[in-house]
Amino acid sequence: MGTGTGLGRVRGLGSAKHGGAHWVLHRMTAVGNLLLLPWLLISLVRLPTYDFTTIHMWLAQPLVAVPMMLLVISVFWHFRIGLQVVIEDYVHEDGLKFASLTALTFYTLGAAAFALFAIAKIALTGTPN
Amino acid sequence: MAQNRARPLSPHLSIWKWGANMAASILHRVTGTGLATVGVLVLTWWLVAAASGQESYDYFLGWAAHPLGKIVLIGLSWAFFQHLATGVRHFVLDVGAGYELNTNRFWARMTFVISITLTAALWGYLLFVKG
Numbered sequence A: 001m002g003t004g005t006g007l008g009r010v011r012g013l014g015s016a017k018h019g020g021a022h023w024v025l026h027r028m029t030a031v032g033n034l035l036l037l038p039w040l041l042i043s044l045v046r047l048p049t050y051d052f053t054t055i056h057m058w059l060a061q062p063l064v065a066v067p068m069m070l071l072v073i074s075v076f077w078h079f080r081i082g083l084q085v086v087i088e089d090y091v092h093e094d095g096l097k098f099a100s101l102t103a104l105t106f107y108t109l110g111a112a113a114f115a116l117f118a119i120a121k122i123a124l125t126g127t128p129n
Numbered sequence B: 001m002a003q004n005r006a007r008p009l010s011p012h013l014s015i016w017k018w019g020a021n022m023a024a025s026i027l028h029r030v031t032g033t034g035l036a037t038v039g040v041l042v043l044t045w046w047l048v049a050a051a052s053g054q055e056s057y058d059y060f061l062g063w064a065a066h067p068l069g070k071i072v073l074i075g076l077s078w079a080f081f082q083h084l085a086t087g088v089r090h091f092v093l094d095v096g097a098g099y100e101l102n103t104n105r106f107w108a109r110m111t112f113v114i115s116i117t118l119t120a121a122l123w124g125y126l127l128f129v130k131g
Helices: A006-010 A019-046 A052-059 A062-090 A094-125 B020-052 B054-065 B067-094 B101-129
Strands: none
Touching: A019 A062, A019 B067, A019 B101, A052 A062, A052 A094, A052 B020, A052 B054, A062 A094, A062 B020, A094 B020, B020 B054, B020 B067, B020 B101, B054 B067, B067 B101
């Protein structure tokens, strides 16, 4: 291993082996979003009204609650990867980059937990009268 | 350093103009970031409000029906359609197609046409047909 140029220091080490998986997951979740978000949009447009009871009864159905949970997972995973790329492109100071990526992870997992819990609660406790 | 200041320097970083393809690329990032922040917070708020009961859901609905809320929702739907269009364009570019200058510019322009058309169709239907 050389100590001179940047190329000399990394030559022979091989790739970090993680970049490819990250890139593929970004596309895979994009395909998930491409299926699930038009489903959500068309379903919402087709609902007669958007009041509490209508939305509750709609979300409580297994055929809605489960795709909705999958949507949350796919969308949140996708934006977590996307925002990570944005941060890595524009935040170059190590400390600030670590703090930004930590905040992004907490935001993603926190919001995902709230969203998934909300869907589960509606689906499992039924519509209040 | 003796240098003629008027001499043009490669790669002419200050000499450029907006093109459809660079606008599409930047808009993909901007709309993605907007959807990941504002869009995700609105989606999560909607779900949590629906799970929390009538009162908190009506509070959400009040904001959604407010003119300001409407502007946010219309903006989010446009951002979604734009990100969707440029995202599908990225899939095409990922497989190595669509790099010829004219084709590339044409589809970059088409993403704007598609996102604006779909946004207009959605809200035209919601506001004027459905009422």
